[in-house]
Amino acid sequence: MFLSQGLLTWTLLLSVLAGSVSALQTVNGAVGGSVYLTVDLTLPTPENLQAVWRFNTNSLIVSLSPGNPIIYTATYQERCELLPDLTLRLDKLTLADQGDYTLTVSDLAIGNETTVTVYLAVYKPITITPNLKSNTSSPANGSIVSLHCDAPDQTVETYTFYRNQVNACSQSRVTCAGSNLTFHPIIASDKGNYTCTIQNPINNKTSDPFPLLVTGHPKESIKCSAIGNNQNVHLLCSWADGNPPANINMSFNTSIQSGLNEVVKYVPLNTVYSSEKLVCHGAQGGLEVSCALTLEKPYAADFTNYSTTPVEEGNSVTLTVTLTGNTVGINSRALIPKVQILPANFTWFHLNPNPTPVPEGVKFSAISTPSTSNLTVSTVTESENGTYECRAENMFGSTHFFFIMHVTAGPIPPPSNGLGPGEIAGIVIGVLAGLAIIGIVVFFIVKGNKKKAKAQSVGLNGSGDQIGTTEYAVINRNRTNGGIAETSITDIPQDNKDDVQYAALRFQNQESVKPIIPTVPETEYSTVKNTLQK
Template sequence: MNLLFSLCVLCVTFRGLCEGAGVLVDDLLNAPVGGKVIFTTTLTPPVTITFLLWTFNHDNIITFNEPMNTTTPGYEGRITLFISSGSLELRNLSLNDSGDYAVTISATKAHTGSTKLRIYEPLSNVTITTSSPDLVEFNSSFRLSCSSSGSSLSFYWLNGSSEVTASDRVQLTGGGSNLTISNVTRYDQGTFRCHVVNPVSNGTSDPVHLSVSFGPENTSLNLSPTEHYYEDGSNVSLTCSAVSRPPAHFQWIGDKLSGSGPKLTLLNINMNQTGNYSCQAFNNITMRNQTSQPAFISVLKRISGASVKSTTNQAVEGNSVNLTCEAAGPVFSRQWMKDGSYLIPTDNMTLNSEGSVLSFQPLKKTHSGEYSCRIMNPINSVEADYTLVVNYGPESLQITGPREINVKHTLTLTCSADSTPSATYTWLLNTREILSNSAVFTKDVTEFSDSGSYTCTATNYVTRRTTAHVLFVTGNEM
């Protein structure tokens, strides 16, 4: 009987996925140490087999020659022959069972086949060791080494759920068991695991968390409340923040303050504390520091005691007068109003550059009115009022009454003039004073002697100005 043998080419690493050579189903079988394997033929039971021979690396394992079979020493109790199909089961596998298996079967016709068996030690104890627990961004490199018992091991690295692949900074050496990342960044940190496989088993290490220290950066200083100006006596909280791992330590910088920590509260601040404030963030792992941009705190007092004062108590038309707007505290601006409307200076009215002095050169009677000055800073505003009375006159003096009158009738003459304050009046007949302190002259019963030149003199005691008007009256006989 001719024995036919053929060599099978490797197809896949798991049983049952490709055809074996000749009468055998599989051309390659993988099995673990201590496990079992079945070499399956393509023959469909029942088959009448008259002769069968199984060999391992060309050495006989079992021979069947109807009606007897012979098992090679060392295989007793480890093999079972299925004579209905010629298949063979091999148990209690060891690494020494790896090799080439072949079968020759004689039934209605001759069948031969061959396959390969690979025995692997199952993996266990997958562990990671690391060389660099403390990592500083841009300054450090780290190496992770994966180890496992077992045979024919393949290594894969995971960061979270993503597989780690080689790049300019990432190196995989030692068959993938060593992972090295140089010049680490914060984006390299994470939870690393090593996944190990061989054809008969797989396993994953416990996770190793690597943290990369970085910063501080983006150091900033915030004020609460946020104001352009703070009132004297108020409280201000300063908070310093930075992007840093581990969290940064903070130191406050400035001549007017001291302390550490991310928050500083200034209580009952005063104007002497006006100035720039900043903080410095420090990372005690990276040994780096960064100082914030300065924040300017301006402290102001409230304005109080507003007043408007004049350079004279008696303003007279034609003279010059200054109204001065004053207050205690820091003044930022002033706003003048007259009679409830915003003041628009005219040609003979000026404001100095600070708006504190309103000048009239010269005064006009139309300048009389209610003046108010609002004094402002960002904290508050106050207002002061002043009534400006422009004294003028007397002017437009006139006498009303008859120029002719019958004797024995009543003569009434009235004198009037524009004047502030009101003028006082004196009456003369020809050159003789006949009445004072009255605007009206009355003669109940006239005589011819009442004819003549009537003069009314008006006097303003403030302006110290006097004017006169003359009326000629003639008496007629009834």
């Protein structure tokens, strides 16, 4: 803290003793010219004024003291002058005069001294006009191109580039560095007249305009067109916006016309016959293209009249007519596109049975271009059934295109609460599983009955706890034999016969433990005869 206060005290003391020091100012001068080194000071009275001008602090130029004449040093004797306000004029400047010039003014009455420094910058004047040139003679669209502002042996501080008198360095694709302007890349819209201006503090010079042409093919395809009114037909072949310009040839009705970028021809409408051909050929930058136009009424090569278009009720349908060119008789080297067509106007009708214009609205919507028309019918009902006509018209006539719309009943929608596909599949699987279980149960029941029937057919049981088979004895009273009874054995009683009595006989198996099951059961019959006494 004490150190900083001490430095501040010494600074103030030196300022008082030495006087004030003004800020540095700069003056520009040209080689061979003159400058005035002017200072803004409050001067002492002449009797107390002492002044000295120095160059680079040590070379004395001129001095002034009270009662004495102005003294110039030998180096500046012939080319400088000290004016009454202490302004120093320097003449015949050279590059060696560039540097610091210091004026020291003393007030002898109070012992105060003031110092002012002026910096002199000496430049050579720009004496030649810069030359703006490109690094390529044919800048191609999409390539990197540079422009150079050439100014040899000139003292230049700034370079500025202009396109059509507007600063050319403001675009993001353009960079300006020193004497060069670079396109990253150049595009067709960069064409124009370019200039560069070189400048130093003394003067400036601007180059002559440099026409920059960007080479490239036209963006659009070659165009063949014909526009007519009641009297004339305006024929046009056009392929513009290329650099260099395209050479165009128009061929119509045995005559050929040529031009750059486009060719125009007017012919009376009554001299143009239907199906005449307009052919345009263009050549530019090594590329050749052609187009052809048939002057005829609207034509659609792939259209079939009265074709049926089925549509269900509630759906939407779109009817379309697309015009095509007629290629018959056209012979050209390169057709790109092959054929162009005349624009047409389209009108839609519904035949009920007379043609009635289709109303525009939510139900009907017609959208057309010069070569295509679409009629969309929304939410079709039975009333839209029938024939529709699209009428296309141009300067050479009109063509009628017919459609038959066949409206059919829509499918019956399923009930809203019906079973879904998953539910139906589950039911089917459940039914099949139930049938399989029933089949297995029936199989075992039948199998058990068969075993039981085989056992009963024997009629004997091998053990005491087994019950034998019940057999029946059939007793017939034979009336013809005088009442003699005839007895027979059977397994099944016969209830539908008269005069038949049955006796149940049970037999026990006394011999075998296991039942004897014959492979084929046999039925035996025994007859018991009783003789009745007469």
